[in-house]
Amino acid sequence: MIKVLQSGFYTSVQDLGRFGFGNIGVPTSGTMDQFSSKLANQILGNDANDAVLEITQGTCSFLFQTKTVICITGADCSLRLNTTKIALNTAIQVVENDSLTFKTPVYGIRSYLAVYGGFQTESILNSRSYFKGITPAIRIKKEDFLSIPEFNSKIPNTFATVKINKIHFDVKKIKVFKGPEYELLSTTQKELLLKLMFTISKDNNRMGYRLKEVIPDKLESILTSAVLPGTVQLTPSGKLIVLMRDCQVTGGYPRVLQLTETSINQLAQKTTGDIFEFIII
16 A cells, blocks of 8 residues: 655546547546656556556655555656655665655656556546546545555566656657648648747646637637547637647537647646647648
């Protein structure tokens, strides 16, 4: 078991998502930065879909009540195991009564804590990912206890350490495909989409990122149609919304762009005030 000493700003259990239930309105959910969550599991030899903790903006701490092996990837939150600084992207053995602390991020905003064998919270609709209305909790709380398997061996030599990919966090060019309604845009609108540097507004969360800049819009709303994580919608106000992992399954705003999977992961490590531009591939 792991006891939550401090839960941080927004920490939740996530795997790769809940698939096959869009017909009943259930979002995919899953880790926002799946590059980082898969890496953590891979370093431990876990299945890529094993549940991890997604820690947004750091400032949390945990007490281990059983021996295990952990790996933390994603945002650098000046990690401490007890009083010792520890590294990202490496397998680290912990024992009973060890404490793990995350500070405010140095870069990035989402960290991923994986444990050997994955977190063993309840699986609902084939996923352990927290989501309001589906799981009993939407985030962990102080004094929660999280079930994990016990690890009774020494760390094998097969566990790896992986160099940090700083480009993943620093990238300013977000690659996209043309969306279904892209060709409805005027020449001017298309030029603005690719010329402007866009700024993430304070209105950003696991459902979507609203951008500050405006692209004048006189397009009519479309019939309610399927949307996905990474869909970029143009609203009547001219603001763009980039849908993220907890997004709805349908929408009525024109779908002008679609982020690549890599771009979703990269955008998940950006926050209020960060800037980027779209690059159509």
